[in-house]
Amino acid sequence: MTRMAGDSRAAANAATVLRTVLEHGPVARSAIARLCGLSPAAVSRQTTGLLRSGLLRELPGPADGVGRPRIPLDLHTGPVGGPVAAGLHIGVPASTFSLVDLRGRILARRSFPHQGRPPAGLSAEITAELGRFLAAFDTGRPVLGVGAALGGWVDPDTGTVVRHPALRWQRKPLGAELATALGLPVRVDNHARAVARAEILFGRPEARRSLVHLFIGNVVDAAFGIEGTVHQGPGSAAGDVAHLPVPRSPTPCPCGRTGCLQATASDAALGAEAVRRGIVPDPSVNLLVDAAATGDPRADRLLRERARAVGRAAALLLDVFNPAVMVVTELASVLHEGYLEEIRGAAAAFSHVCDDPGRIVGPHAGPAVLPEAAATVLLSRVFRDPFGIA
Numbered sequence: 483m484t485r486m487a488g489d490s491r492a493a494a495n496a497a498t499v500l501r502t503v504l505e506h507g508p509v510a511r512s513a514i515a516r517l518c519g520l521s522p523a524a525v526s527r528q529t530t531g532l533l534r535s536g537l538l539r540e541l542p543g544p545a546d547g548v549g550r551p552r553i554p555l556d557l558h559t560g561p562v563g564g565p566v567a568a569g570l571h572i573g574v575p576a577s578t579f580s581l582v583d584l585r586g587r588i589l590a591r592r593s594f595p596h597q598g599r600p601p602a603g604l605s606a607e608i609t610a611e612l613g614r615f616l617a618a619f620d621t622g623r624p625v626l627g628v629g630a631a632l633g634g635w636v637d638p639d640t641g642t643v644v645r646h647p648a649l650r651w652q653r654k655p656l657g658a659e660l661a662t663a664l665g666l667p668v669r670v671d672n673h674a675r676a677v678a679r680a681e682i683l684f685g686r687p688e689a690r691r692s693l694v695h696l697f698i699g700n701v702v703d704a705a706f707g708i709e710g711t712v713h714q715g716p717g718s719a720a721g722d723v724a725h726l727p728v729p730r731s732p733t734p735c736p737c738g739r740t741g742c743l744q745a746t747a748s749d750a751a752l753g754a755e756a757v758r759r760g761i762v763p764d765p766s767v768n769l770l771v772d773a774a775a776t777g778d779p780r781a782d783r784l785l786r787e788r789a790r791a792v793g794r795a796a797a798l799l800l801d802v803f804n805p806a807v808m809v810v811t812e813l814a815s816v817l818h819e820g821y822l823e824e825i826r827g828a829a830a831a832f833s834h835v836c837d838d839p840g841r842i843v844g845p846h847a848g849p850a851v852l853p854e855a856a857a858t859v860l861l862s863r864v865f866r867d868p869f870g871i872a
């Protein structure tokens with residue numbers, strides 16, 4: 483027991499040192515000790531282990547003979563030997579593969595469209611394509627593992643997709659399947675939580691105090707983080723906001739009510755409405771955003787209607803959680819600031835607590851939000867337990 487308690491304390495100290503270097507690096511050992519409150523001896527012990535594992539590296543330091551305590555350390559993001567994490571975001575129309583360094587920077591990415599393919603063989607096709615991507619971008623840098631993110635109900639503790647209606651997956655052991663096929667450590671999580679983790683690690687500092695993330699795609703879901711920890715709850719079921727009521731929306735929902743968030747504002751609902759109004763030939767939000775960008779006022783009007791529905795839902799979440807930062811991932815507002823302003827305006831009008839809608843922001847990675855977030859499912863484990871990922 484004593485040994486186990488000591489091991490978990492050492493792991494916690496290593497994680498503290500690694501996150502201090504993430505936040506302040508390049509930084510010398512003496513400054514790490516001052517910044518994170520560990521003893522110089524503990525910092526020295528942990529940095530030795532982190533250097534040996536390749537997560538940290540020493541940079542050229544002052545050459546005045548003052549010795550090791552002054553040599554700056556940084557996360558090992560160098561092109562020779564700097565470790566990377568692979569990311570897999572599984573969407574309904576397409577999946578995205580990525581390679582990301584320890585600061586969340588995307589080194590490579592590729593999209594794999596798979597709309598309409600039969601769900602039975604889909605995960606095997608995605609896995610094979612991810613294997614080809616990793617082989618194509620093999621630069622000799624160590625791959626720490628794979629982070630996989632997708633919508634629906636995902637249990638990260640077991641790597642299981644509990645329920646993903648759009649892909650017709652139930653109790654699917656996705657993590658184990660990927661690990662067996664690729665021979666790498668794998669972590670799986672819901673994509674709304676994955677984006678929240680990426681904001682906490684790599685985004686605005688205030689996101690570490692508290693944040694709510696609202697994800698609007700084909701699936702609509704949310705995540706909540708406080709003091710740097712993303713909430714999962716029993717069975718990791720937190721975050722289902724598909725049936726959050728949107729005031730003033732008359733749209734019928736399959737659940738039998740009207741005005742549920744997902745039925746009103748999902749990409750699928752928006753695409754169908756755009757086709758119904760004759761704006762685009764296919765139910766694609768990308769086509770709709772393109773149409774608005776090239777001056778179609780009907781496309782712009784429909785995107786603003788959705789932005790206001792999203793803003794009203796954001797107001798409800800703001801009132802419940804009062805987070806320091808509210809991150810909204812929604813395609814039009816990620817690409818064009820005007821739709822983010824529309825979301826902010828509706829949120830401010832409907833919220834009872836929010837008189838500073840500037841805290842509603844897009845994801846810090848912009849259009850790279852999903853490839854970064856997927857890899858962060860793995861990286862957030864590395865930053866919590868640097869030696870425990872294998």
Ligand SMILES: [Zn+2]
Pocket residue numbers: 724725735736737738739742745
């Ligand atoms: Zn509903």
